[in-house]
Amino acid sequence: MIREIRGVVLLMLIVPPLAAAAQATAAVVPVVPNTQWPITQITDQYFSAVAGSPRVSGSNVVWHGHDGNDLEIFMYDGSTTQQLTNNDYMDTAPTVSGSNVVWHGDHNGQDREIFLYDGSTTTRITNNNTNDVEAEISGSNIVWRNSTGDRIFHYDGTTTTEISSGGGQDPQVDGSTAAWQNLDGADSDIFHRNLSTGVTTRITNNGYNDDLVVVSGSRLAWRGNVSIPDRRIFGYDGVSVREIATLNNNNPAIAISGSTVAWTDEDVFLYDFITDTTTQITNTPGLDAGSVQISGSNIVWHGFDGNDREIFLYDGQTITQITDNAVNDVRPQIDGSVIVWNVGDSIFVAVPEPTSLSLLAFAGFIVLKKKGRRRLFS
Numbered sequence: 611m612i613r614e615i616r617g618v619v620l621l622m623l624i625v626p627p628l629a630a631a632a633q634a635t636a637a638v639v640p641v642v643p644n645t646q647w648p649i650t651q652i653t654d655q656y657f658s659a660v661a662g663s664p665r666v667s668g669s670n671v672v673w674h675g676h677d678g679n680d681l682e683i684f685m686y687d688g689s690t691t692q693q694l695t696n697n698d699y700m701d702t703a704p705t706v707s708g709s710n711v712v713w714h715g716d717h718n719g720q721d722r723e724i725f726l727y728d729g730s731t732t733t734r735i736t737n738n739n740t741n742d743v744e745a746e747i748s749g750s751n752i753v754w755r756n757s758t759g760d761r762i763f764h765y766d767g768t769t770t771t772e773i774s775s776g777g778g779q780d781p782q783v784d785g786s787t788a789a790w791q792n793l794d795g796a797d798s799d800i801f802h803r804n805l806s807t808g809v810t811t812r813i814t815n816n817g818y819n820d821d822l823v824v825v826s827g828s829r830l831a832w833r834g835n836v837s838i839p840d841r842r843i844f845g846y847d848g849v850s851v852r853e854i855a856t857l858n859n860n861n862p863a864i865a866i867s868g869s870t871v872a873w874t875d876e877d878v879f880l881y882d883f884i885t886d887t888t889t890q891i892t893n894t895p896g897l898d899a900g901s902v903q904i905s906g907s908n909i910v911w912h913g914f915d916g917n918d919r920e921i922f923l924y925d926g927q928t929i930t931q932i933t934d935n936a937v938n939d940v941r942p943q944i945d946g947s948v949i950v951w952n953v954g955d956s957i958f959v960a961v962p963e964p965t966s967l968s969l970l971a972f973a974g975f976i977v978l979k980k981k982g983r984r985r986l987f988s
């Protein structure tokens with residue numbers, strides 16, 4: 611009892627005042643069939659769903675697949691598939707930013723190291739005797755966790771810097787901001803670092819575990835495990851912490867892009883940092899939505915259609931049901947308007963057909979180009 615009271619007092623002292631979570635507006639959007647997003651299967655190789663989704667940046671899709679001996683890294687560039695590794699060790703968990711791909715491999719069958727493929731050559735970023743894992747990349751900034759004391763490292767294309775000296779997990783990076791959760795001896799808190807200035811800021815300091823952090827520019831969102839069963843979504847706008855939502859479900863997926871946070875809490879919800887409003891996008895109780903991802907105004911997730919899981923896309927106006935089949939389509943990722951996901955051991959990609967408007971613009975461009983040429987040579 612005394613401990614409980616102490617805990618409450620402590621919480622009141624160290625938690626900065628939070629804006630109350632805004633009431634969600636239910637703007638439940640009707641679902642339309644997919645008429646504009648042709649689907650291509652890009653591999654039917656063995657794909658370990660345990661290691662996570664395929665990842666996408668621009669039109670580049672990366673994944674690990676089995677070459678008959680062990681796992682290798684593959685990249686599909688929108689038309690052809692390239693095998694980036696060919697060795698005797700397990701290359702897994704790739705992620706991509708532009709033409710830069712990072713992953714970890716258990717080099718020479720020993721501990722795991724981080725590798726970078728820059729579009730032409732592959733470089734080993736780490737060289738030690740312990741596991742380097744959880745690599746993420748944005749532009750030329752790479753972050754990862756080393757298993758010795760759970761230290762977090764940053765590589766800027768030239769230099770490696772230790773950005774957490776211990777207790778770090780789940781590093782994320784976007785542009786010049788890194789974020790991660792870090793144990794403070796009692797529980798985990800959220801930290802972020804400006805990778806340009808080298809300044810690290812502790813975002814939370816409370817008596818419970820904060821995790822699942824996502825980052826977009828200087829904005830963050832994460833889950834606060836306030837108590838059992840009180841789980842909430844919090845956000846940081848670059849200046850202060852705000853409470854975004856109280857969850858019904860303990861295990862949300864959380865994503866962020868620009869000023870928008872998306873999460874699943876059985877249904878799909880959006881929060882906008884600028885307007886400070888929450889919108890409920892779906893209303894299918896019991897048909898749990900999961901694996902939400904966001905890029906700009908495009909949000910993807912998988913949801914149960916009553917028979918199996920399908921991929922859905924909300925573009926700010928309409929929900930399009932991307933898949934409609936009898937198999938489980940799961941773990942979508944999106945960058946721009948390119949969506950990737952997996953079905954069992956296979957990976958699929960959907961790229962929208964040019965709209966009539968962009969076809970017109972393209973036709974206009976050809977006409978202008980021809981006119982220009984004619985003028986040039988006449």
Ligand SMILES: [Ca+2]
Nearest residue numbers: 681697699701
């Ligand atoms: Ca290999």
Ligand SMILES: [Ca+2]
Nearest residue numbers: 722738740742
């Ligand atoms: Ca290592």
Ligand SMILES: [Ca+2]
Nearest residue numbers: 798799818820
């Ligand atoms: Ca905490």
Ligand SMILES: [Ca+2]
Nearest residue numbers: 919935937939
């Ligand atoms: Ca399906």
